[in-house]
Amino acid sequence: MINYKQAKKILIKSKIKIKDEFIDSSKSINRVNVLDIYSTVNYPAGTNAAFDGFAVNSKDTNKLNKNNSQNFKILKTISAGDNPKLNKVKKI
Numbered sequence: 124m125i126n127y128k129q130a131k132k133i134l135i136k137s138k139i140k141i142k143d144e145f146i147d148s149s150k151s152i153n154r155v156n157v158l159d160i161y162s163t164v165n166y167p168a169g170t171n172a173a174f175d176g177f178a179v180n181s182k183d184t185n186k187l188n189k190n191n192s193q194n195f196k197i198l199k200t201i202s203a204g205d206n207p208k209l210n211k212v213k214k215i
Contacts, residue, residue: 125133134141143157179195187193201207 131141146154177197183193183195199207
C-alpha cells in the first residue's frame with residue numbers, strides 16, 4: 124500500500140484535478156479530510172474512565188442507518204480494575 128502523498132502525486136501526474144471542498148459534516152461519511160481537525164475543548168473533560176464511552180460490536184451495526192435503527196441494551200458497566208469479559212448475549 125502506498126501513502127497519501129505518493130497517491131496524490133500519481134493522481135496529479137494522471138491529470139486528475141483534485142480540489143478541496145467544504146461540506147457539512149452530515150455529508151462527510153466515507154470522505155477524507157485534507158487537514159487535521161483539532162477540538163477547542165477537551166472531551167471528556169475529566170480523566171475518569173467512567174466518561175470513556177460505550178462498546179458496540181460493529182457487526183451489529185452493519186445495516187443500520189437513519190431509517191433503520193436498533194436499540195442496544197447496556198450489559199455491563201466497567202470501573203477501573205474490573206474484568207471487562209462478557210459472555211455472548213443474544214440480541215434484543
